[in-house]
Amino acid sequence: MAPAAMTPVSSLSDARPVSFWLDDPGKPAPQPALTGDEHCDLLVVGGGYSGLWTALLAKERDPQREVVLIEGNEVGWAASGRNGGFCAASLTHGFANGLARWPGELEKLEELGARNLDAIEAAVARYGIDCDFERTGEIDVATKPHQVEELREMQREAEELGFGGSEFLDRDAVRAEVDSPTFLGGLYDRRGVAMLHPAKLAWGLKAACLGLGVRVYEHTRGLDLAPSGAGMAVRTPYGRVFARRVALGTNIFPSLVKRVRPYTVPVYDYALMTQPLSDEQLAAVGWKNRQGLGDSANQFHYFRITPDHRILWGGYDAIYPYGGRLSADLDHRPETYLKLAEHFFHCFPQLEGLKFSHAWGGAIDTCSRFSAFFGTAHRGKVAYAAGFTGLGVGATRFGADVMLDLLAGERTERTELEMVRSKPMPFPPEPLAWTGITVTKWSLARADENGGRRNLWLKAMDRLGLGFDS
Template sequence: MSENTSTAATATEPLHEIYWRETEPVTPGPPLIEDIDCDVCLVGGGYTALWTAHFLKLAEPGLDIHIVEADYAGAGASGHNDGFVTPTIGHNLSTLVRRFGVDRAKLAYTLVGRSILELAHFCRKYEIDADFETRGYYQVATDQAQIALLRKDLAIAERIGAASGLALLGRDQMRERIGSPAIRAAVKVGGATVNPHRLVRGLAAVVRGQGVHIHEQTSATGVEAHGGGYTISTPRARITARKLVLATNAYQHRFQEFRRAVIPVWSYAAVTEPLSDERLAQLHWPDREGFVEAGNFIVFARLTAQHRLLVGGGPVRYAMGRDMSERRHIDNPAATRVLREVLARYFPCWHDVPFTHSYGGCVAITREFVPHVGAVGDNLFYGYGYCGNGIAVTHTSGKVLRDLILGRESSYTGLLFVNRTEQRFPPEPFTFVAAKAMSSLLALQDRYPKVGKR
């Protein structure tokens, strides 16, 4: 869809469709129609499966690897997230240090930070035009309670040796970087922004070029263990694999072994029409870094390469029974109103810029707010639960899964989120009730910071 068509179609009502999908059209590949036998089968066509296949092929080019994907490669969260490439593992750094200690948190952040650099190199090497911009991003505060959170994060970063170059910037300093009247303080963090859809599609093309078979429009309807391997049933054929990787993230609960290990929650974003040169000149934002507001329910904003403003975040929603239906949930008028308020609060000069797109997508949440990557026995592997911060961590997880599949011990296989004993969510309706209660508590803490422990 062209920019002109999109803007005209959304003059009064935004499209409830993923914006990124307009930036590169996709024609899904043909479904699998013949039985096959292979070394490794990966279920899910997102970042986790694709990076794992990529690193396996680099290590062992002779492996016969097949990926099955119900839609097209990157159709899920990999291709429709908000494009922040961050070193964050799970929810936040303080939780990680408290639960796993300084040394393990430091190693994990070091390796995920390395992944950010390698992602930039990957795009250059394979000429993937994904608008990968390594300008970093800001964690911002709009009140004293959020400033206190930033100070706490700086102290923790210093404990793990990651504070070099980090400093708390005041209101006047931030006005020189982002001219938003709402920002009172900020810390600039290493990271990047990217068009996630074009990144995952480029990655899929690279993986295909390595000889990996990606079967799109091919859902896994059943998995059965046999001997030392697995049989994966699809609507028209079966795959027999010696090793199996389940990498479906928010859909992971559909496999019995992981039924209560992860829940999908709905997070929302909105995108404006392209900002004209005159509009852009109304706000001082010279380096175009994105920013994320400190809090339990973060809000964030960034500019796209097409000069659109993307805003997102706010309260998330869990739908009873792990309902992931886009038809029922992609449009959320209440979430759109919140995002309109976010835009007006941070950018009053752009308060009347219309949204052309407003949409939701599912984020995979684990009970402990950390990813889960590992193995069940010798031949079943998994990776999921990135809690909304998956672009860099999935790259790291691909190396973890490579080493686990090949039977190697490495710094990756010893990471804090690998082969952990997982806490499970309760059965329904208790998960729904608990999710509602936790959401209310977190929202109350954001409004009244002294309520309970964060």
């Protein structure tokens, strides 16, 4: 009897339920927890990219500044160690979102974003961070005819406004880059996105911080925040930290400034990683230039290839839990893994028989304008940045600079931006939030099936500045 053909479900039989990036024997040991009291000039709460960049840049600005960073679990364990490794220059979640929200300052935002990505590349080199940083670019691919026209229109609009840099690829050209029978066209941004190993970036930033004298405490959760004399105090399980200034990089986790909490909701995102492709499989796909890719649907997939020739395949099935509940139980969703596997083999039928080695998920800090927001509290002694909405690998460094500017009370080209001075619309209480997000997700799926036509609900969301695209 002939062996049974491989099916999407059987491709998941060996998938480990852990982030591929974090499943690394070279993972550094955690720093000890804080026991007792600490005193410092700047306390950074959160050991993901946002907090790590803030601590690092604070020491670069003033090497004498005493900086303490506390992390409730281990550095890089959450979104910073579970994302796809796309490090984009865009600070606005793409050109279209920036144009819709801040047309008058988009030129400045694009310039700042490009400089920010250059600075990340320079920091990776300066500190010797071995995180597989590659300036490969990204292709937005069209898989339906209406998406081809949308990409052409996006390129035309950008060029008319003086923003070049993206190259339109027809069906043959895009399939010459990466071969899928589903690809009908693409828009290739060759310089605006880098690929990297996200966990190694976090671990490398931690090492750089320690090397500059930042005192890092892991397994040290910030429990509450209160004024203390001329500064602030943060209580932890085994002590307190007294600081002149505090920067909050907690993102999806409940902010120690409670009024900030309604501005973000957790949306769970999931990803698969394949086993390494054989030489024959690699030739069948033809993925030579190592770009990141994302399809152009409202409910989209993002995918990239690693240095050891694995393919990461994620996205599409974004899940909002009722009440914004954060739970480790939501980090895995077998029905989503199966859906992703089915979509993967639809995209790459020539890879039938390939199996997945890892499957994982995690929460994205989502805000209603799809790009970060910033602010201060306690008379300027506390600053925060949050709401990166899945684009934090690069933009968190910019957010760190904004927080440090705000804490210094400085007027800079960053703090003068409307993007920095304004806030997104907060999410309503339940059950309105769950109902609205559920209806929006259903409407986006309908638009994908109806040539991109947005229904009355989505048009109303657009008018309110809540034009979700995933």
